[in-house]
Amino acid sequence: MQKVLLIDDDGKLAEALGEYCVRFDIQIEPALTPSSGLNKLSRDQYDAVILDVMLPEMNGFEVCKRIRQESDIPIIMLTARGDVTDRIVGLEIGADDYLPKPFDPRELVARLQVNINRHARLAKSTIVPADTELYFDGLSLNLLKREVVVGGSAVELTTMEFSLLQLLSESPGTAFSRDQILSVLKGTENELFSRSVDILVSRLRAKLKPLLPIRTLHGAGYAFVLPVAEPPGPPAT
Incomplete structure (x- = not known):
């Protein structure tokens, strides 16, 4: 059974969703406050988080930022107004999806399943590495360990951020359209823009930063533009 954390101060919503989702083999575990939700997330394993924007203690955007500092777990945000600005802000700080209130629970279940499956697929790296490591001026990637180093310092990326960087960097100079990127990273089954x-x-x-490895090609999409570098040699003895 998939385990989902719901951070929302509406206890009745948690109860109703819990009863509905169990038929789809999804267990909803409620947290009525952000502090409770963050504590649960630090102690237990979950497959996804449903996160309301309007919360006591701190808003959902701040909670999303804190989750992203530690985890790339799928996050679906609930917005009371369905405001486009709320959606964009949520996506900018690391949310994977959004759903305006009121919503049909069937749609929430569908979005949960899509995001959980996509996250599992990307975690297994559906983009098959041609080489274990890639080296560029100031940047290196270890595709098996999913590690990125910029200027000698490790950089933490979410699963989707790493997969985007891998997609672009494996074909330097090649333009990828938004549709191509969406198809590879999120799958055509998800409704996205x-x-x-x-x-x-x-x-x-x-x-x-401070590197500028991705260039916008107007009308074509995005391309990785850092020059390829030689792998570092063995340490001097």
């Missing part, structure tokens, strides 16, 4: 790709690229660029 191209703006989410722009947000993902923006997040990745911010983490790779």
Whole structure:
């Protein structure tokens, strides 16, 4: 059974969702406050998080930021207004999906299943590594360990950020359209919009500073532009 953490101060919603989702082999575990939810997430294993925007103690955006500092678990945000600004902010800080209130529980279950399956697929790296390690000026990737080093310092990326970087860096100079990126990273089964790709690229660029490895090719998409470098030699003896 898949285990999902619901951080929402509406106890009745948690109870109703718990009764509905169990028929789809999904267990909903409620947390009525952000502190309770973050504590549960630090102690237990979950397959996804459902996160309300309007919460006591701190808003859902701040909770999302804190979760992303420690985990790349799928996060679906609930927005009371369905405001486009709320959706974009949520995606910018690391949420995977959003759902405006009120919502049909069938849609929530569908989005949970899509995001959980996608996360599992990316964690197993559906992009088959041609080489274990890739080296560029100022940047290196270990595809098996899913590690990134910029200027000698390790950089923490989410599963989707790493998969985007791997996709682009394995074909330097090649332009990838938003549709191609969406198809590889999220699958055609998920209802998405191209703006989410722009947000993902923006997040990745911010983490790779001061390097500028990803160039926007207007009308074509995005391309990785760092020069290839030779692997480091053995340490001097």
